[in-house]
Amino acid sequence: MQIRARQQQILQHLWREGGLSRWELHKKTGLTPNGVGQIVNDLIERQIICEGAPQASKAGRPRIPLEIDPHNRHIVGLSLRRGQVSVCKVNLKGQLIGRLEVKKIESSEHAIPTACQLLKSIIDPNTLFVSANVTGHIDPEKQTILFSSALQGRGGISLAPISEAANHLPILFDNDMHALAARWVLTHQAELSEDLLLVSVNDGAIGSAMLIEGKPNRGCVLSANELGHTRFFTETEQCYCGHKGCLERIVSTNFLHQHNPDNPATLLEQAAVFGNNNPSLELAIKHLTAAIANAVNFVRPHRLVLVSELTRYPTFTDTLLRQVRGLLLMNIVDRVKIDLWDQPAARNAETAGWLGLTRLYCNDWGGIITEPQKPIEV
Ligand SMILES: [Zn+2]
Structure with missing residues (x-):
């Protein structure tokens, strides 16, 4: 799930400032007008951004503002924490779509199977990718959870079943605190x-x-x-x-x-x-x-x-x-x-969804990506 640096540059400006035209993006990024045009068309085609209503401009041609598209694609957030697994969809502006689904689990052995079941039921053709947060430590090379309160100290749990349940889609895994930090940074327009x-x-x-x-x-x-x-x-x-x-x-x-x-x-x-x-x-x-x-x-x-x-x-x-x-x-x-x-949804799937937004709007945030089958580009 590679997003090209130039695409990210454009997306960052649209996230932080919104409503910028192709010409304004050219001025702000230093990319050529042609280059901006190609990237913008590609992002529109992927339904990641969209055109707003044309506005009159002094130059004669109407100014067409571009926006992050909140209506088409979404990220599925998945959260594994002690005693519960939750999933939800967030749009590309971070807003919750539908409701958060929470399943209590009685035993840590049920955490991974429950996550797989919930993922299968929520993923649809408009899902861009899945973003999962887990408490504890993850081994990025072996793609296992080494230690987690969600699994009550059990270690060496493979993330592969979750990747398979995501049915071709890439999954971003990271710690739940990194997800929370991502949400803070993106919602507070932090430096x-x-x-x-x-x-x-x-x-x-x-x-x-x-x-x-x-x-x-x-x-x-x-x-x-x-x-x-x-x-x-x-x-x-x-x-x-x-x-x-x-x-x-x-x-x-x-x-x-x-x-x-x-x-x-x-x-x-x-x-x-x-x-x-x-x-x-x-x-x-x-x-x-x-x-x-x-x-x-x-x-x-x-x-x-x-x-x-x-x-x-x-x-x-x-x-x-x-x-x-x-x-x-x-x-x-x-x-x-x-x-x-005071963020009541601090550690659930909604915040996992925000973690996913870092792939679009922040450089080199971290986490690991698992891609079970054919890789797709966002
Ligand atoms: Zn301790």
Whole structure:
């Protein structure tokens, strides 16, 4: 699923600015008017872009604006996470088409067969390709999941059945945190050359993605940045990674109950009414603060994005950010921008669909592509 650099250049401008004519694209990209014309015709033929209504222009000939085509082709998003598999279609502007289909799975052994079944039922002739996000680590060479909360620590699971279920279509696989970072970058029209640290905090599930000059850092394995498995010398239940003391076990309802059995409220419920007299939640915040602040000091990103439902509770969020800032190095705290993002669909198939959009609008984003049979070009 190679998209040529020049096609991507045109698509990037149309994504970010929309409504540009062939002449304006020529001026912005430096490509020849002829070259722009050919690329545009090809993208129109593939139903990736379309022409808008002609507008009067001073030059005499009407100006025809070009747009990303939201009506014809779509990307199928697939998400595998702990206890559930979801699929959906998103159009080339990232909007959900129809509904998100979610299937709960009782055992991790059902994850791959369920994904295959859902894919077969959703793919149709207008599907451009499939974009899948998985928690944990993926081996890009052997195309296996090495380790994932979706599979409760089972490893060496082949992605081949999913590729086959996609019936000739290429599939992009990447970590769910990279998918979330893609969604943030594309929805916030972010500066693509920035270094960005994105931290997602949910009850018992913490993930992170680090973008260097706008691209996920490569590392030695295809994965996100494992902030959730940052370990502390604190007693917790055993994590699915096999260890105790992982940050994502600390920032969890179970941890709060273990430290204060008298309060049956969940993490979210306790954060909603957070005041000064909740030592177990304060302890969890302290560890979360240390992990985030150490990561920021280490990476020195231009921007920290905190993605969490918890950000809707001002007292909790203010406490967390005040403590994080208190631990940052002086010159870093002055420069790093902090964004809060309450994105309820953070880890499902819709975000996997957004990951797929990076193939059209971002250079060299990463992930792996599996193509079971004849390769097609997008
Ligand atoms: Zn762990």
